[in-house]
Amino acid sequence: MHFIARPLVASVARRAITLSARDAAAQPSARFLATAATGATTFTTVQVPMGKESVTLHSIWLRDHCRCPACWHPVTKQRLVETQTIPKDLAATDVKQTDAQVQITWKDGHVSTFDKAWLKDHAYGKTAQFKDLEETYEPALWGSEIAQNPPSVPYDEVMDPSNAGLRKWLENIAIHGFSFVKGVPASVEKSKELVARITFIRESHYGGYWDFTPNLEHGDTAYTSLALPAHTDTTYFTDPVGLQMFHLLEHRGTGGESLLVDGFKVAAELRRLHPDAYVTLSTTKVAAHCAGDADTYIYPKPRYHALLNHDERGKLVQIRYNNNDRSVLNHLSFDQVAAYYDALQKWQAIAHERKDLEYWFPLGPGTVVIFDNWRVMHARAAFTGYRRLTGCYVNGDDWRSRLRTVAGVNRKMC
Numbered sequence: 364m365h366f367i368a369r370p371l372v373a374s375v376a377r378r379a380i381t382l383s384a385r386d387a388a389a390q391p392s393a394r395f396l397a398t399a400a401t402g403a404t405t406f407t408t409v410q411v412p413m414g415k416e417s418v419t420l421h422s423i424w425l426r427d428h429c430r431c432p433a434c435w436h437p438v439t440k441q442r443l444v445e446t447q448t449i450p451k452d453l454a455a456t457d458v459k460q461t462d463a464q465v466q467i468t469w470k471d472g473h474v475s476t477f478d479k480a481w482l483k484d485h486a487y488g489k490t491a492q493f494k495d496l497e498e499t500y501e502p503a504l505w506g507s508e509i510a511q512n513p514p515s516v517p518y519d520e521v522m523d524p525s526n527a528g529l530r531k532w533l534e535n536i537a538i539h540g541f542s543f544v545k546g547v548p549a550s551v552e553k554s555k556e557l558v559a560r561i562t563f564i565r566e567s568h569y570g571g572y573w574d575f576t577p578n579l580e581h582g583d584t585a586y587t588s589l590a591l592p593a594h595t596d597t598t599y600f601t602d603p604v605g606l607q608m609f610h611l612l613e614h615r616g617t618g619g620e621s622l623l624v625d626g627f628k629v630a631a632e633l634r635r636l637h638p639d640a641y642v643t644l645s646t647t648k649v650a651a652h653c654a655g656d657a658d659t660y661i662y663p664k665p666r667y668h669a670l671l672n673h674d675e676r677g678k679l680v681q682i683r684y685n686n687n688d689r690s691v692l693n694h695l696s697f698d699q700v701a702a703y704y705d706a707l708q709k710w711q712a713i714a715h716e717r718k719d720l721e722y723w724f725p726l727g728p729g730t731v732v733i734f735d736n737w738r739v740m741h742a743r744a745a746f747t748g749y750r751r752l753t754g755c756y757v758n759g760d761d762w763r764s765r766l767r768t769v770a771g772v773n774r775k776m777c
């Protein structure tokens with residue numbers, strides 16, 4: 364009986380667990396927020412002519428999005444209209460259209476003029492709510508084959524003020540999740556100048572541009588000569604760092620090779636092979652900490668986060684995984700703990716044991732690597748001897764902003 368029941372119980376339990384993991388993710392507050400969002404309030408609407416067709420939009424939305432210079436600052440692209448002053452029963456006294464525009468006269472005399480192209484982009488309701496109108500770079504997932512042609516840009520091209528090389532460097536990161544820069548003068552100064560082509564460095568309790576050896580200067584295994592398994596950094600920050608850059612300036616000893624693994628590829632494999640585990644790692648939230656220094660004890664707020672994180676359209680946008688830095692599991696139910704470890708080990712079997720997903724390479728003076736810490740995991744082989752690794756962090760928002768500006772992405776989402 365015991366043996367026969369086990370698979371049945373396990374599968375039912377797993378289904379229940381998956382559901383409860385989902386429930387656990389949809390905390391009461393999320394459920395409350397969902398109902399609150401549908402609270403009924405009546406607003407007047409305007410039938411906006413769009414050529415032969417028309418679209419029904421709320422008057423308050425139209426007035427709130429008025430683009431006249433008194434309502435929307437033409438330079439700063441900031442709203443000036445005070446939304447709270449817009450009456451719920453605001454009525455339009457006249458609506459006129461030309462080929463390219465629609466002009467609405469409100470009963471208070473204010474006139475709002477909209478480009479039809481803008482309205483077409485942003486009119487909500489019938490069409491899908493979440494539109495990303497700006498150019499986005501589709502990730503190209505990779506495995507060990509990336510070694511044949513790793514994304515790289517020569518140093519002097521990145522430093523060229525034309526920004527063509529900088530754009531290539533940033534597009535490499537957006538598409539492949541990482542890029543080398545070769546021919547970098549082997550100094551901290553020149554490495555700092557290089558990263559400054561993107562933007563400012565993200566300071567942390569590790570400092571700004573770090574330059575370290577295995578001397579336990581900080582209470583973290585990165586400051587030892589131990590091997591480090593594939594991970595993303597700073598899972599204990601509320602906002603894990605966006606980029607990480609390494610420039611190994613000196614190593615007198617053996618080992619210490621670097622590894623990159625495409626976390627999005629690992630996630631795609633997990634989804635293909637173990638969809639339940641993908642859901643569990645997308646909905647079960649765990650904690651992480653940084654507590655190795657006497658004067659530092661960091662964990663995020665809110666405290667718990669999933670390993671796989673998606674945007675509002677369900678697109679995977681962030682891997683948050685560092686098994687060494689994960690905190691004690693004391694907030695899950697008995698069954699959720701089992702489901703979590705089952706899913707985690709399925710993730711780890713792909714992330715840590717699939718040679719076909721590993722890209723090992725040697726760092727060294729002159730070779731800089733930079734990677735998207737929200738997507739690409741990094742690791743290090745154990746090493747001996749004196750090893751001086753330098754590098755820095757960069758905020759995710761700031762490197763993505765720099766890419767948009769050098770790529771001339773239009774600002775349709777303002």
Ligand SMILES: C[N+](C)(C)CCCC[C@H](N)C(=O)O
Pocket residue numbers: 569573575583584585594595596597598685688
């Ligand atoms: C990069 N640097 C050596 C400064 C810090 C390393 C921090 C390592 C930490 N366990 C984490 O994963 O975030």
Ligand SMILES: O=C(O)CCC(=O)C(=O)O
Pocket residue numbers: 585591596619621741742743752
């Ligand atoms: O020493 C290395 O090559 C990298 C160590 C590491 O993971 C880190 O510093 O974040």
Ligand SMILES: [Fe+2]
Pocket residue numbers: 585594595596741
């Ligand atoms: Fe790391």
